[in-house]
Amino acid sequence: MGKLSRLILKRLGLGLITILVVSVLIFFAVELLPGDIAESVLGQGATEETVAAMREQLGLGRPAVVRYFEWLGGAVQGDFGVSLVSGERVSAAISDRFVNTLFLASYAAVIAVPISIILGVFTALYRNTIFDRVANVATLSTISSPEFFLGYILILFLAVRTSMFPAISSLSGSMSFADLLQRTFLPMLTLVLVVTAHMMRMTRAAIINLLASPYIEMARLKGTPPWKVIVKHALPNAWAPIINVVALNLAYLITGVVLVEVVFVYPGIGQLLVDAVAKRDFPVVQACCLIFAATFILLNLAADVGAILTNPRLRHPK
Known part of the structure; x- marks a missing residue:
């Protein structure tokens, strides 16, 4: 081995x-x-x-x-006991809710990850410009705002005043995929606004930290265009911290959706956890907490493994 x-x-x-x-x-x-x-x-x-x-x-x-x-x-073995309120198996009560949470997290990740990496590259390429300053102010604003506050703001402007999207993300088995995307757009957008800021700033910091390296200076002295210096030389060596922050934010998308699901009454495992706490349904509370914890730990492990595979210094420690 x-x-x-x-x-x-x-x-x-x-x-x-x-x-x-x-x-x-x-x-x-x-x-x-x-x-x-x-x-x-x-x-x-x-x-x-x-x-x-x-x-x-x-x-x-x-x-x-x-x-x-x-x-x-x-x-x-996947058996968490029986719910004290409904009398059904906890695993049966959680399974559909967890699938809904995974769908919402995947929906947000598919949009947030590429946008954050692209924005991080562009803010590093045009650092100290108006574009960089505006992007930093916007990301700091979204990071500083709680998820429920962003959710209510989106409901006010995109649901109440314009009626573009529903304020409540109720789901049914007969919905088409397009209806599903439209019903879950507001909670998805709330999550995207929160996690994009973290990933974009980490990507920007990782690339800027590498721009002072000797090999980057050599590429510049050879007349390599700035965008090529970042994309071809700096970005490949910045993948380790980027993968780490992406994995951590993916973990947040699954474990941190409780407030978002409550705001939009989304039928996910976060909403189930809140209902179980209110009803003192302890087997459901224990099962939800263990699933959240295991998901967060496994995604952190994926981040560690990804960093090891992309960073030769971690693969061959002295």
Whole structure:
């Protein structure tokens, strides 16, 4: 086995350990909540017999460590237990919602990634010009604005005043793909405005940092056009930090959509998590948190592996 394979396997092993630690935190965070979980679910009007039956159903009489390993074993197999509110399997309740969240994240990523990289290249090419300053002000404005604020602004101007797009992103199985894109345009645009700023600024910073390198100076002395210096010489060596920031923002698109889904009433896993917290549906809360955490960790691992594959210095550490 080569050094590269061992390095990648080491990162994957660390990622699995991180997921295990996060699963412990998620499970025992619910266990440490004040009060009795059965009473919290049933409310103050529940009788002692009902509370005892609920405690038996949840297995609260057994040690927490035993219940954790049972929950973890089921989670590994895709079984997160039963919803306390609806009575259906948690995996069945989450599956369709998670697919909707992945669609929204993919929709935003397909638009945000190329736009941010292109803008980053152009702002580096025309740095300290009006274009660069305007782009920096615009990106700083979107970074500084919370997602829900941007969402309500878009609803005001694109849904209420112009009626171009619906304010509520309700979905149905009979919708065409064009209707689906139109219904989800506003939440997608909200996510694009947030993540494009981060990726564009990182691309710009990575390229500008390389422009002071000796090989870039040599290319300029040879009379190479500025755009060719950036695209052919600087950009290939800037892929490692760019891949990292792209992967991190893709992770955010999936794990950070909770507020956006709530604003637009989008039927994704973020909206499901908020509803489960309000209804004290703890199995659903635990499952959603574990899925968010695992997705974020796996995409960070993908960023590490991508950086290793694109950067020879990481492949051959001294």
